[in-house]
Amino acid sequence: MTLSENQSGMRRHDHVWRFVPLVLWIGVIFLLSSSQGSFTETSRIIRPLLEFLFPTASPEAITFYHGVIRKIAHFTEYAMLGFLAMRAFAAGRAVLASSVILIAVATIDEINQSFNPARTGAVMASRPRRRANPTNRASRRRSRRRWCREPRRAIRR
Numbered sequence: 001m002t003l004s005e006n007q008s009g010m011r012r013h014d015h016v017w018r019f020v021p022l023v024l025w026i027g028v029i030f031l032l033s034s035s036q037g038s039f040t041e042t043s044r045i046i047r048p049l050l051e052f053l054f055p056t057a058s059p060e061a062i063t064f065y066h067g068v069i070r071k072i073a074h075f076t077e078y079a080m081l082g083f084l085a086m087r088a089f090a091a092g093r094a095v096l097a098s099s100v101i102l103i104a105v106a107t108i109d110e111i112n113q114s115f116n117p118a119r120t121g122a123v124m125a126s127r128p129r130r131r132a133n134p135t136n137r138a139s140r141r142r143s144r145r146r147w148c149r150e151p152r153r154a155i156r157r
Contacts, residue, residue, distance in 0.1 A: 022084040026105055029077060033109045035116055042070060081105060 035041065046069055050062050057065070085098035 018088045018090065022081075022088045022101075025081055025084050029081065029105060029109060030112065032077070033112045033116075038116075039066070039070070042066070046070075078102065078106065 031037070043066060046066050047062060050057070050065050050069075054062070054065070082098060082102055085101045086094050089097040
């Protein structure tokens, strides 16, 4: 085996190993989208911890904090997926490939949750929010200007 063949094999080996954490993390996401990641299952761990940290909090407050922690965890889960996807597709069109992976995993995750009675999944929850759409932002700006300010007076010539 020549030196160039050995280096080529090492590069291919390194390239494959960049995808292993991404695939494992996608597996974690799909595990958490099952009934194992439901509100009742995670409350077995989070609720006692919150009751220990906030002994005077009402049950409604504990439930609210539990929901906030779950939302933060969901954001962190997909931020980590984005990081690992960018790392795996380091060369070339990393942003495009990472975006495709994120959208596909989020859609499959929501579809999976919609078939699970312990979860509340909505496929439309995986689509980008209206606020992120620049055309919607511009139209809101125009309508806000129209309704929030005084009506424009006619220009006299």
